[in-house]
Amino acid sequence: MINFQYSRATDVADAILLLSAHPGAKLIAGGTNLIDLMKENVEEPSRLIDISRLPLRKIEETADGGLRIGALVPNSDLAYHPLIEQRYPLVASAILAGASAQLRNMASVGGNLMQRTRCAYFYDTATPCNKRTPGSGCSAIDGLNRNHAILGTSASCIATNPSDMSVALAALGARVHIAGPSGERTMALADFHRLPVDTPHIDTNLDIGEIITAIELPPRGFAHHYSYLKIRDRLSYAFALVSVAAALELEGNAISEARVALGGVAHKPWRSLEAETALRGQAATADHFSRAADLLLQGAQAYSHNSFKIELARRAIVRTLMQAANATPQSQAHKKIA
Amino acid sequence: MNAYVGTPTSRVDGRAKVTGTAKYAGEFTANGLVHGFVVAATIPRGRIARLDTSEALRVTGVLDVLTHTHRPPLADKDEAWMDEVAPDEGSPFRPLYDDNIKFNGQPIALVVAEDWETAKFAATLVHVEYQEGAFGTDLEAGRDKAIEVQGPHKPRGDAAGALAGAAVRHEADYFIPTEHHNPMELFATTVVWDGNGRITVYDKTQGVQNVHKYLCGVFGKKPDDIRVLSPYVGGAFGSGLRPQYQVVLATLGALALKRSVRVVLTRQQMYGLGHRPATIERVGLGAKPDGTLEAVAHEATAVTSRYEDFSRNDSGWAEQLYRSPNSRYSHKLVRLDVSTPCDMRAPGAASGVCALECAMDELAVALKLDPLELRLKCYSDRDQSEDLPYTSKQLRECYARGAEAFGWSKRNPTPRSMRDDKELVGWGMATGVWEALQMPVAVRIVLTANGHAEVYCAASDIGTGTYTIVAQVAADALGLPIESISVKLADSTLPQAPVEGGSWMAASSAHAVLGAAEDIRRELARLAKTMPASPLGGVDAADVILVDGTIAKAGDKGRAVSIADAMRYGKLERIEKHKLNHFAEDKSHARNTHSAVFAEVKIDEQLGVIRVTRVVSAVAAGRILNTKTGRSQIMGGVVWGIGMALHEETVTDHRFGRIMNANIAEYHIPVNADIHDIEVIFVEERDDRINALGVKGLGEIGIVGVPAAIANAVYHATGKRIRRFPITLDKLLA
Known part of the structure; x- marks a missing residue:
């Protein structure tokens, strides 16, 4: 793990400003994946921008009967929220299928979308990996790939996304609320994560300086x-x-x-x-x-x-x-x- | 008097452990303590061409970076590096000794800094260039280069000929992958600098005196210069038998800086320590049509390092279990660019008996015999290698009790014949066997006039319950409540003990306690008898017992003197006795523990998901000193056996010679969701011959046989014979 600077964002606008001002910075919320990666020297952010205190912890009904989930809602809180249990039990079930109770308590909804692959080569800085070090090669294609992807792979990466929650959100047609230097926008969760193609180091379609503020579930919950x-x-x-x-x-x-x-x-x-x-x-x-x-x-x-x-x-x-x-x-x- | 021995006494150290007052090696502190972080090699073989520490040294807070060219002196003779568990053949690994890289993950530098985080950061700034050498880490690729080492037993008869001519024959290879111990506690050492070159070493180890002698040799120190303690060990399972490299590095740091130094390995770095070697077990069994064995041929081919020949008895266990006129047991090694393997719970037997017991199941299928019936048909009342009877062997009773508890008689022998909704149900069984060893152990007991006794011994308690059984045996022998017994273990200055391993510590320590307590009893009896108007006057000293805090006539508690009165009369504040255990030499009997394991699996027919829904383990291991900690031992062994069968595998990318799942997220062991009913049955086994208490030890026997019972159950459920462990669902879908 390398030394890094630490800032605490005072609000979303501040987080965006800090992100834009520090190109090597990363946001940190629960840190359940990022800290691991930093310990392994896979992620070496020059600065951590702590967003864990931002007011993004609400779960509210939307005007059209859907649900808006703040990006910092802990995974466990979401899984056990009455509205989720009653109307979107698929989301609750997917969350509870992942990690452990302790990790779910720490992990945020936004962070869950940002978790990185568990490909062993990505984690091991002594081996080539295009996702970690663009252009270095993919060790998995001809290596230990029992856990790897079978769909949407490319010659440069066959890694998988490890999230369970995202799978449920994708099925339900969730949207991601994003704030950035040029304002707010929303994106279908299905479009949020990218296929590796020839840029496997870029996991998502978030732009530089952008931050997830919420996930929105449409009214249809498929609760039965x-x-x-x-x-x-x-x-x-x-x-x-x-x-x-x-x-x-x-x-x-x-x-x-x-x-x-x-x-x-x-x-x-x-x-x-x-x-x-x-x-x-x-x-x-x-x-x-x-x-x-x-x-x-x-x-x-x-x-x-x-x-x-x-x-x-x-x-x-x-x-x-x-x-x-x-x-x-x-x-x-x-x-x-x- | 057995107020405690044989009862489910709770752990005497349980409260200290759950409340956190029990301190582990990495938790001791000292004034001015500084922290070391290990830089590990990222190639499996070669030389360090250049090691640049200048950038790391410039980091504020970094005190030094030790390397093979910059460190205090280390011994240059192999003898100094040989610990009591080192293999006989080879040259033990010497950390930071020279520029040679012998395995991936080898320590090549130690960054020492004021705090751990700084050391860890600076470690990223140590720049290494290697001169890489050609390497090999793949057992199967190197199998043709295997060298034969001494097998566990001499051959009997003509196994190859008998096998070739047998009416029914089964021969197959079984593959056991590399496994790592993964104890919960990380390997750690805190070296406290006492001044003038003297150090106190808190180490995670299974043997403080082993570490003590090793450090004295490696650093050329006098025994009084070093004291090693390991009061609590958070699991080790064999990985702490040999001194591990962090104890050398922490000591190097302390000597270099003349300060107290702590080194804690990361979980990832622990995969650079010892391991259960990957092994190909080739088993050949030949039988007559009635199931009588004609031949057993078992050849194990295991990984070792290129610098030490580590081997254990994998292949010889049929000699204790199954009658056969012809047998051959051999062991081969493939030297690879990996760290030297080491003992891991039931070393040799866990792998070898797994293969043997799978093979017996396959033979039973070929013979159309019930697997249990085949075992009984081949049952051996003698250890065939030396043609000796056993001190005790209640294995038949294990089979009977286990089968009854499991309901084995209801098994439909046809594979795929039993199901439960979407799941195929399989029932399998296997036999377990281990040795009943005992080693020289001494204790000192100090009895004070207030009726309190302290028991001292250098033995470690690696979580198995040694503190508790020592207290139980002492309480019974001294006639005191267990609350009046204090046990102090794992300090190199205490009376001698070998490493805690091999399942020998329960019997060994218990009999040392008995010996010292007997000396105390004699002294108290002498005192009590000589008191004026003693109620014990005229009573033969041999008829005097210690009970309820008194010295009494056996069978007549009314004739008693309190210990306090006797000691006051003798003007004694304390009675102190030091005793080395003594076991009568007996070469006329074999000593073993045995088990019968029955397992039920339920396998989703479509998805291949395997659940071990029931395990019954019936164990015959002499007298069980503590039925609670004993049961925990066996349950832990069964859980580990489930892991060995279904989960555990250290995965190496042989292109890089690197372990790719060096963490406990990806190196799978069973979790709670994988564990269902486990029933432990202790079969009564009186053994008056092995030792006074009839104790045999329980550390290893719990795991032996479990993987095979599960693999056999998987076959019964699915009709698929998976000989490559672990049995993962992809192998069933294939």
């Missing part, structure tokens, strides 16, 4: 037919090999609306509008779910150690959609896959 299923190498406290957020609206047994997003398989939460469109109007059956899985996994490419992920993802998609259709969502507390 949802499930978040995370498949990993142990039953808790591990990153996803594959995770699936599924949300359905049913009329009888017919699907009127469908959302499916995948985690652990790409550089961002993975959705396929084609797959979701194909589900609409269909009966909620394993066959139809299987077809949707095929569409979601179109173009999937395996590397030397992760070919299992394609079939695992296919099966997990079907299972999660069945859980959602049957209104038997995966519990994050039971020691069992339902």
